[in-house]
Amino acid sequence: DAGVIQSPRHEVTEMGQEVTLRCKPISGHNSLFWYRQTMMRGLELLIYFNNNVPIDDSGMPEDRFSAKMPNASFSTLKIQPSEPRDSAVYFCASRGQQDEKLFFGSGTQLSVL
Amino acid sequence: QQQVKQSPQSLIVQKGGISIINCAYENTAFDYFPWYQQFPGKGPALLIAIRPDVSEKKEGRFTISFNKSAKQFSLHIMDSQPGDSATYFCAASPTGGGNKLTFGTGTQLKVEL
Numbered sequence: 001d002a003g004v005i006q007s008p009r010h011e012v013t014e015m016g017q018e019v020t021l022r023c024k025p026i027s028g029h030n031s032l033f034w035y036r037q038t039m040m041r042g043l044e045l046l047i048y049f050n051n052n053v054p055i056d057d058s059g060m061p062e063d064r065f066s067a068k069m070p071n072a073s074f075s076t077l078k079i080q081p082s083e084p085r086d087s088a089v090y091f092c093a094s095r096g097q098q099d100e101k102l103f104f105g106s107g108t109q110l111s112v113l
Numbered sequence: 114q115q116q117v118k119q120s121p122q123s124l125i126v127q128k129g130g131i132s133i134i135n136c137a138y139e140n141t142a143f144d145y146f147p148w149y150q151q152f153p154g155k156g157p158a159l160l161i162a163i164r165p166d167v168s169e170k171k172e173g174r175f176t177i178s179f180n181k182s183a184k185q186f187s188l189h190i191m192d193s194q195p196g197d198s199a200t201y202f203c204a205a206s207p208t209g210g211g212n213k214l215t216f217g218t219g220t221q222l223k224v225e226l
Contacts, residue, residue, distance in 0.1 A: 100162070
């Protein structure tokens with residue numbers, strides 16, 4: 001298995017633009033998590049899905065952030081409009097049923113100018 | 114509210130020495146305590162994990178020590194090697210919490226020759 005695949009690896013955009021981050025979880029995993037990593041706040045859970053259904057989005061910072069999981073093999077995290085304070089590394093992680101181990105992707109480095 | 118406090122923020126150890134990273138938690142509902150290792154440009158990867166029914170778990174050179182009464186747990190890396198240089202995160206989650214991991218702020222370990 002190729003692991004959790006995220007795209008793009010790097011994204012540079014201007015303030016006000018829409019940003020879409022993509023994630024393909026490990027096949028057969030039924031839980032998907034989006035995390036944000038910054039120097040100041042460390043790793044923060046933004047939202048997680050179970051069987052494609054959003055379970056907890058309490059970590060989503062504000063309405064500018066939205067996430068979808070249309071099927072078991074794909075999820076997106078969208079920021080619209082983006083702001084410089086959104087600059088961070090965004091990680092997607094997946095987990096199999098009855099398994100506590102999280103598998104992380106390599107992340108998307110987002111820079112909002 | 115920071116539910117998992119990690120220290121030190123950074124650590125320099127000589128090759129062959131012992132690296133020790135400490136974490137303390139507040140939520141008594143936590144019952145799963147993993148450590149994740151992260152190399153630059155990569156996502157975190159599970160290193161070792163423990164549940165409160167044991168006070169110690171060892172896997173190779175890595176040992177978790179757990180003190181339930183003090184609500185503390187630590188990672189010991191024996192015979193530290195330059196290849197161990199990475200950022201280490203402790204984490205915790207409660208039973209039935211959908212494995213919503215709360216991460217510590219991370220410790221940047223450097224093992225010098």
